[in-house]
Amino acid sequence: xxxxxxxxxxxxxxxxxxxWAENNLYSVSDNSEKPKYYVLDxxxxxxxxxxxxxxxxxxxxxxxxxxxxxLSGYNVLHPMGYDAFGLPAEQYAIQTGQHPAVxxxxxxxxxxxxxxxxGFSFDWNxxxxxxxxxxxxWTQWIFGLFFEHWYDKSQQKARPIKELTAxxxxxxxxxxxxxxxxxxxxxAETWNSLSGEAKEHLLNHFRxxxxxxxxxxxxxxxxxxxxxEEVVNGVSERGGYPVVRKKMxxxxxxxxxxxxxxxxxxxxxxxxxxxxxxxxNWIGRSEGAEIDFQIQNHTQLVxxxxxxxxxxxxxxxMVLAPETSYLLDICSPEQRDAVSKYAEIAKNKSEIERMxxxxxxxxxxxxxxxxPFTQEAIPVWTSDYVLAGYGTGAIxxxxxxxxxxxxxxxxxxLPITAVxxxxxTAIELPLKEALSSKDGICFNSGFLNGLTVxxxxxxxxxxxxxxxxxTRKVNYKxxxxxxxxxxxxxxxxxxxxxxxTPQLLDELPVELPKVESYKPTGTGESxxxxxxxxxxxxxxxxxxxxMPGWAGSSWYFLRYIDPNNxxxxxxxKSLEYWKQVDLYVGGSEHATGHLLYSRFWTKFLxxxxxISWDEPxxxxxxxxxxxxxxxxxxxxxxxxxxxxxxxCAQYGADTLRLYEMFLxxxxxxxxxxxxxxxxxxxxxxxxxxxxxxxxxxxxxxxAPSPEELKILHKTIKKVSEDIPQMSFNTSVSAFMVCVxxxxxxxxxxxxxxxxxxxxxxxxxxxxxxxxWSRLGHSDSIHTAVWPKYDExxxxxxxxxxxxxxxxxxxxxxxxxxxxxPKEIExxxxxxxxxxxxxxxxxxxxxxxxxxxxxxxVV
RNA sequence: GCUCGGGUGGCGGAAUAGGUAGACGCGCAGGACUUAAAAUCCUGUUCACAGUAAUGUGAGUACGGGUUCGAUUCCCGUCCCGAGCACCA
Numbered sequence: 001x002x003x004x005x006x007x008x009x010x011x012x013x014x015x016x017x018x019x020w021a022e023n024n025l026y027s028v029s030d031n032s033e034k035p036k037y038y039v040l041d042x043x044x045x046x047x048x049x050x051x052x053x054x055x056x057x058x059x060x061x062x063x064x065x066x067x068x069x070x071l072s073g074y075n076v077l078h079p080m081g082y083d084a085f086g087l088p089a090e091q092y093a094i095q096t097g098q099h100p101a102v103x104x105x106x107x108x109x110x111x112x113x114x115x116x117x118x119g120f121s122f123d124w125n126x127x128x129x130x131x132x133x134x135x136x137x138w139t140q141w142i143f144g145l146f147f148e149h150w151y152d153k154s155q156q157k158a159r160p161i162k163e164l165t166a167x168x169x170x171x172x173x174x175x176x177x178x179x180x181x182x183x184x185x186x187x188a189e190t191w192n193s194l195s196g197e198a199k200e201h202l203l204n205h206f207r208x209x210x211x212x213x214x215x216x217x218x219x220x221x222x223x224x225x226x227x228x229e230e231v232v233n234g235v236s237e238r239g240g241y242p243v244v245r246k247k248m249x250x251x252x253x254x255x256x257x258x259x260x261x262x263x264x265x266x267x268x269x270x271x272x273x274x275x276x277x278x279x280x281n282w283i284g285r286s287e288g289a290e291i292d293f294q295i296q297n298h299t300q301l302v303x304x305x306x307x308x309x310x311x312x313x314x315x316x317x318m319v320l321a322p323e324t325s326y327l328l329d330i331c332s333p334e335q336r337d338a339v340s341k342y343a344e345i346a347k348n349k350s351e352i353e354r355m356x357x358x359x360x361x362x363x364x365x366x367x368x369x370x371x372p373f374t375q376e377a378i379p380v381w382t383s384d385y386v387l388a389g390y391g392t393g394a395i396x397x398x399x400x401x402x403x404x405x406x407x408x409x410x411x412x413x414l415p416i417t418a419v420x421x422x423x424x425t426a427i428e429l430p431l432k433e434a435l436s437s438k439d440g441i442c443f444n445s446g447f448l449n450g451l452t453v454x455x456x457x458x459x460x461x462x463x464x465x466x467x468x469x470x471t472r473k474v475n476y477k478x479x480x481x482x483x484x485x486x487x488x489x490x491x492x493x494x495x496x497x498x499x500x501t502p503q504l505l506d507e508l509p510v511e512l513p514k515v516e517s518y519k520p521t522g523t524g525e526s527x528x529x530x531x532x533x534x535x536x537x538x539x540x541x542x543x544x545x546x547m548p549g550w551a552g553s554s555w556y557f558l559r560y561i562d563p564n565n566x567x568x569x570x571x572x573k574s575l576e577y578w579k580q581v582d583l584y585v586g587g588s589e590h591a592t593g594h595l596l597y598s599r600f601w602t603k604f605l606x607x608x609x610x611i612s613w614d615e616p617x618x619x620x621x622x623x624x625x626x627x628x629x630x631x632x633x634x635x636x637x638x639x640x641x642x643x644x645x646x647x648c649a650q651y652g653a654d655t656l657r658l659y660e661m662f663l664x665x666x667x668x669x670x671x672x673x674x675x676x677x678x679x680x681x682x683x684x685x686x687x688x689x690x691x692x693x694x695x696x697x698x699x700x701x702x703a704p705s706p707e708e709l710k711i712l713h714k715t716i717k718k719v720s721e722d723i724p725q726m727s728f729n730t731s732v733s734a735f736m737v738c739v740x741x742x743x744x745x746x747x748x749x750x751x752x753x754x755x756x757x758x759x760x761x762x763x764x765x766x767x768x769x770x771x772w773s774r775l776g777h778s779d780s781i782h783t784a785v786w787p788k789y790d791e792x793x794x795x796x797x798x799x800x801x802x803x804x805x806x807x808x809x810x811x812x813x814x815x816x817x818x819x820x821p822k823e824i825e826x827x828x829x830x831x832x833x834x835x836x837x838x839x840x841x842x843x844x845x846x847x848x849x850x851x852x853x854x855x856x857v858v
Numbered sequence: 859g860c861u862c863g864g865g866u867g868g869c870g871g872a873a874u875a876g877g878u879a880g881a882c883g884c885g886c887a888g889g890a891c892u893u894a895a896a897a898u899c900c901u902g903u904u905c906a907c908a909g910u911a912a913u914g915u916g917a918g919u920a921c922g923g924g925u926u927c928g929a930u931u932c933c934c935g936u937c938c939c940g941a942g943c944a945c946c947a
Binding site for chain 2: 668686812
């Protein structure tokens with residue numbers, strides 16, 4: 001390699017990338033006296049398309065932080081890996097006839113080449129791949145833990161199933177505060193007399209990994225079950241075939257047990273408000289009451305959930321979801337046919353169709369319920385605007401104070417009774433819209449009259465509880481997490497069935513068998529079901545579903561901590577050293593998926609004592625998207641993809657890194673601009689030339705002037721403040737200002753340039769390393785020490801005050817920085833420009849803000 | 859419809875415990891070096907009006923109000939853009 005006086009980035013970058021790898025520069029040890037820092041990127045799904053310039057945006061940001069932290073004396077864990085199981089690989093396999101393992105491996109290789117060119121400081125010794133049996137062995141093991149635990153609501157933690165069966169043997173399922181979906185009540189005697197099969201059937205309702213009846217998207221034409229993202233507008237994304245909803249038994253994880261803790265934990269993490277808000281909405285906690293209504297001339301009770309028990313006096317009818325099991329039982333003979341027909345149609349409607357129907361529909365059941373507060377008989381209807389899956393699947397309708405009920409009541413001419421007087425508006429009858437505000441006073445409401453909504457809610461619940469017709473109740477929108485996919489390219493379940501009873505396999509990993517065809521079976525089962533030899537296990541019939549894409553990604557951040565451990569998912573010593581992720585960088589599209597599931601798994605593993613913390617990611621930053629130059633999303637389809645390889649070849653990795661940071665705030669979406677990169681490229685050239693005079697290396701040992709020190713320390717201060725705030729665009733401009741100023745001073749002094757190199761090292765690691773070595777260092781710059789700024793160098797003797805008259809700046813006058821405000825005041829009042837503007841009038845007031853501004857009020 | 863962000867030059871964007879709006883870069887215009895080009899460097903660049911010019915005056919951070927000596931920053935209202943949720947009782 002030549003020691004050219006020119007900035008030959010291609011040679012320089014290739015040389016250092018190779019040296020860093022040879023020296024294992026970024027490999028990190030778990031044994032260190034230094035404080036730890038764990039900075040993580042969301043690992044990529046290795047698609048066939050490779051990376052475009054939008055992908056590395058977050059990686060560059062986190063790499064800067066990782067390098068900055070290392071220079072600041074931290075032991076930094078900064079790993080990378082691949083989320084390698086998933087649908088696209090499987091689809092690609094079906095299309096091309098190549099095994100997904102083969103295409104995935106090829107894609108990973110390509111990703112790695114692209115990543116390597118950008119000069120990241122990943123510790124590749126810790127790489128994980130979710131499709132690697134040595135990795136998914138532990139994914140299966142954690143699934144097994146979920147299977148073998150239940151949730152104790154009193155202790156607010158997961159406990160072993162053994163402790164649950166011990167309780168059953170003594171008390172049945174009474175005196176138990178478990179999170180479950182068991183509808184039966186049984187005694188110890190009953191439990192003890194049950195067969196193993198029957199016991200298992202009951203236990204399924206308590207296990208944290210359990211078999212649930214869920215609705216799936218079934219596409220008959222494709223002969224397969226589709227994921228939600230594969231269904232667009234009610235038809236399959238591929239082919240456009242009709243998709244229907246079908247009930248199916250599959251594995252689920254009981255995430256709802258953790259709903260409250262998932263909410264509470266959000267208050268303890270440093271995430272954006274928007275992501276926290278999305279998760280809160282998704283969990284959807286609402287407080288209210290469950291209340292039983294009696295049906296006239298019938299023994300059936302209708303239990304409803306309401307958040308507004310204060311409006312009970314205004315409940316003028318009821319609505320049951322069409323799926324309600326006892327719907328036909330309460331119907332009057334005349335109405336039964338109509339109700340049954342309506343329920344049938346509603347059941348076959350897809351979610352999309354239901355949403356598309358903005359008009360309310362419904363049928364009267366012929367039954368009447370008694371409003372427990374007014375004692376009036378109110379009609380019971382059925383309508384699909386009441387969702388079977390939420391609350392009790394039945395509501396008391398208060399049309400005066402609920403928009404949906406109002407719409408329905410208006411359409412079917414049901415009575416509307418107002419019971420809340422809104423705070424500032426008079427009620428005009430008949431109502432033109434529902435008065436849904438919670439700001440008001442009860443009237444027409446018996447014992448609730450005169451109370452505020454908030455007071456009345458509590459009083460009504462107390463009354464309902466006293467009468468024994470209801471209880472206080474909290475509901476969640478959050479659903480159990482479906483955990484089965486009828487696909488090939490995923491983790492097999494470590495489960496076999498014996499007479500339908502699931503049993504955990506303990507020889508892990510259960511390896512994914514090779515198959516001839518990954519095509520759908522046509523029956524809706526996974527392609528694994530066609531492998532009759534594999535399915536027959538000595539202990540029973542294997543589960544043929546595989547785990548969803550999010551299984552492996554729900555805990556990968558723990559495996560990086562101890563990636564090669566063969567005895568446990570990660571050793572406790574290493575876990576205790578690295579603990580939770582300090583900084584996590586990735587896209588916001590994972591708000592309700594990966595980020596929620598990871599929190600759930602972390603809390604579960606915490607309950608079991610494997611880890612001491614219960615939130616996986618302390619700080620979360622969502623990088624924005626980089627759009628194409630046309631302002632559209634970067635994609636093959638628009639032909640606007642910019643490949644980082646090309647940018648590296650033309651301008652170098654350091655320019656790419658700097659430019660991506662310079663584009664704007666990390667979190668914002670912004671368009672790529674090919675012209676703009678020239679400016680950054682020029683800047684690096686100018687930076688390089690700071691060390692040269694023509695073709696001659698020109699760095700001197702002269703002592704720096706105060707002015708030069710000021711420039712340097714100003715930059716140290718700015719960059720040291722910017723990096724922790726992830727404000728990288730302003731750091732880059734600070735570097736530009738610094739280099740511009742040093743260039744005009746012709747400063748070639750090592751005492752100034754050397755610290756500047758260290759400041760630049762996290763942003764532009766190659767050029768900094770090269771110049772550092774040309775300064776004569778044999779150690780890597782990336783093991784140097786971050787410079788500290790000295791306030792003494794930033795001191796100014798004088799400040800040029802902007803002088804404004806009535807708030808408008810008219811001139812500037814310099815005063816000593818320690819000048820007395822009174823001196824300044826009398827001095828400026830004699831200034832000719834000030835005199836010109838005051839026009840001889842006496843100023844009413846003169847405001848002097850020290851070292852900021854002077855304002856003269858006339 | 860509801861919730862959360864956000865509207866600053868031709869463009870990407872700086873500056874908010876209220877204190878010189880437009881840093882830095884792109885683009886554009888002019889110039890230096892060169893036979894020429896590339897590279898590099900220098901000067902100017904919010905808008906309008908006046909002036910040959912230095913410069914001066916006025917307006918200006920989506921729009922309309924308010925608080926303040928002073929508002930891009932704080933408060934109220936309106937409009938627009940983006941993201942999320944969407945019959946969740």
